[in-house]
Amino acid sequence: MQNTDLRSYVKKHPDNKMAWYLLGKEYLKEGQEAKANYCFQQAGEIYEAFERSKAPADIWMDYQDKLVEMSALKEKKKRIRKMWLTLLMFLLLAGLPPADAPGANQGVTDALASALDSGDDHQEVKPEANEKKGADASSVQQGSVFTAAAFGGENDGGGALAAAWAGAGKGVQTTAVLGMQTSDAWAIWQRDMPVKYIMQTNSKGKLTAQSYDAKQCNCEPPEVSAKIKRMALAWTARQETAAALSSAIVSYHKQHKTWPKSVTALAQPFPDNILGETSAEMSEMFPQLLAMHQSKAQAITTGDIGKGESQASQTPDTKKASFADTVGGQPFFAKPLEIVIDKNNHRLALISGSTILRMYEVGLGGERTPEGSYVITDKVVNPNGRSNGEFGSRGMQLSDTNYAIHGTNEPNSIGQDESLGCVRMRKDDVEELFALAPQGTPVRIGKNLLPALMSVPEAKERYTHKLVPKQSNPGKTYHWLN
Numbered sequence: 205m206q207n208t209d210l211r212s213y214v215k216k217h218p219d220n221k222m223a224w225y226l227l228g229k230e231y232l233k234e235g236q237e238a239k240a241n242y243c244f245q246q247a248g249e250i251y252e253a254f255e256r257s258k259a260p261a262d263i264w265m266d267y268q269d270k271l272v273e274m275s276a277l278k279e280k281k282k283r284i285r286k287m288w289l290t291l292l293m294f295l296l297l298a299g300l301p302p303a304d305a306p307g308a309n310q311g312v313t314d315a316l317a318s319a320l321d322s323g324d325d326h327q328e329v330k331p332e333a334n335e336k337k338g339a340d341a342s343s344v345q346q347g348s349v350f351t352a353a354a355f356g357g358e359n360d361g362g363g364a365l366a367a368a369w370a371g372a373g374k375g376v377q378t379t380a381v382l383g384m385q386t387s388d389a390w391a392i393w394q395r396d397m398p399v400k401y402i403m404q405t406n407s408k409g410k411l412t413a414q415s416y417d418a419k420q421c422n423c424e425p426p427e428v429s430a431k432i433k434r435m436a437l438a439w440t441a442r443q444e445t446a447a448a449l450s451s452a453i454v455s456y457h458k459q460h461k462t463w464p465k466s467v468t469a470l471a472q473p474f475p476d477n478i479l480g481e482t483s484a485e486m487s488e489m490f491p492q493l494l495a496m497h498q499s500k501a502q503a504i505t506t507g508d509i510g511k512g513e514s515q516a517s518q519t520p521d522t523k524k525a526s527f528a529d530t531v532g533g534q535p536f537f538a539k540p541l542e543i544v545i546d547k548n549n550h551r552l553a554l555i556s557g558s559t560i561l562r563m564y565e566v567g568l569g570g571e572r573t574p575e576g577s578y579v580i581t582d583k584v585v586n587p588n589g590r591s592n593g594e595f596g597s598r599g600m601q602l603s604d605t606n607y608a609i610h611g612t613n614e615p616n617s618i619g620q621d622e623s624l625g626c627v628r629m630r631k632d633d634v635e636e637l638f639a640l641a642p643q644g645t646p647v648r649i650g651k652n653l654l655p656a657l658m659s660v661p662e663a664k665e666r667y668t669h670k671l672v673p674k675q676s677n678p679g680k681t682y683h684w685l686n
Contacts, residue, residue, distance in 0.1 A: 221250040347377030350439040351531035354391035355383040379403040387655040391559045395665040399428045447537040452479045455644030473674035481639040483669040489526040543647040546654040563659040567628035570621035578602040578647040585675040587682045598638040608684040624685035
């Protein structure tokens with residue numbers, strides 16, 4: 205990238221030390237060492253931290269591009285705003301009496317003139333001290349926050365690393381980036397994802413970055429501490445809980461055209477069992493997730509999506525923020541959960557956006573299994589009245605049809621086309637999916653939709669909480685096409 209862009213940026217944002225560092229690197233490439241050294245001096249601890257780290261030199265290119273992109277966007281907004289303000293001033297002044305006339309509206313004119321001379325609308329986020337992004341420093345008890353990114357193919361985790369660096373500050377001593385494997389355009393989420401990078405801030409505010417990927421850094425990285433591994437495992441589990449709860453809130457709103465008042469509203473007996481399982485931490489997360497969805501919905505109504513996202517990133521009391529352990533202070537999974545079923549390779553995936561949370565092997569019915577889009581309607585525990593019936597211990601009906609995702613008493617049929625059209629799952633798999641996917645979850649069935657892999661946690665790491673009572677339906681005999 206031309207250093208003219210960065211030079212323009214640092215003039216407007218002289219406190220952004222990362223920008224100074226990147227500009228210095230550009231000057232160094234051009235052989236202008238004196239200018240480069242000046243930039244490195246302005247970068248301060250950012251220069252020291254990065255030069256001593258094991259991170260590859262090109263890992264921050266995404267961040268560098270975003271700096272210039274954000275600056276250009278702000279300039280465009282500023283020009284548009286000035287154009288409208290100028291037009292507004294002209295219209296107002298055209299209808300106002302002379303300034304020396306009795307009752308002249310000098311206040312309006314002064315306000316407009318002040319607005320025309322004002323700077324950017326939003327305060328610049330500084331990479332070295334973004335304490336307000338997500339959670340207050342005091343809300344992170346151990347000073348450790350986490351995020352995850354796709355690594356592999358063309359993905360180097362640059363976006364997540366830039367966000368992690370931007371979130372580093374006095375209140376965040378440790379920021380860990382977990383690595384998701386990739387397959388085609390998918391990122392594969394797992395409970396035990398490896399730590400790829402750790403950024404740390406000492407008591408004096410000095411930053412360091414350490415790569416834990418031997419291939420990427422071409423080094424012999426140190427061992428990740430057992431404490432960080434335990435915290436990372438707990439973090440991934442919490443993000444799955446948040447994904448299920450967040451999707452349930454969306455489903456409730458679609459069904460009732462109003463917002464739920466509590467987790468209890470989502471966890472009623474059949475047929476109002478939007479959630480199949482609940483936990484105490486859901487009640488903790490609920491207020492922030494509800495506020496996030498309400499802000500987004502209001503923004504869609506008013507047409508101001510950007511404002512809605514900005515409001516959604518804030519909580520009334522950051523000291524009680526549920527996602528203070530997450531970079532950005534928001535749940536990792538931003539999009540509601542969906543189910544995708546691939547008839548070619550007998551796979552069922554639970555996804556959020558382009559991230560696969562789970563990938564199960566399933567039994568199908570070949571051409572008898574219909575293709576198309578559905579939603580989960582009935583969610584039933586023991587659809588045959590017992591856990592070992594032909595539909596197993598769980599059943600999820602597809603759009604009030606005779607097709608369903610359910611368990612089976614013929615486990616050898618998994619991976620085969622032996623059903624009359626339904627989707628068969630192993631007992632542990634269907635019970636986990638039942639717990640994760642709320643009523644109202646979209647289901648898409650087709651061919652060549654998913655990679656031929658599996659991503660299922662070990663038994664001790666399965667998603668499991670407290671089963672909602674009375675989810676059977678004794679008043680109905682199901683005749684799904686099994």
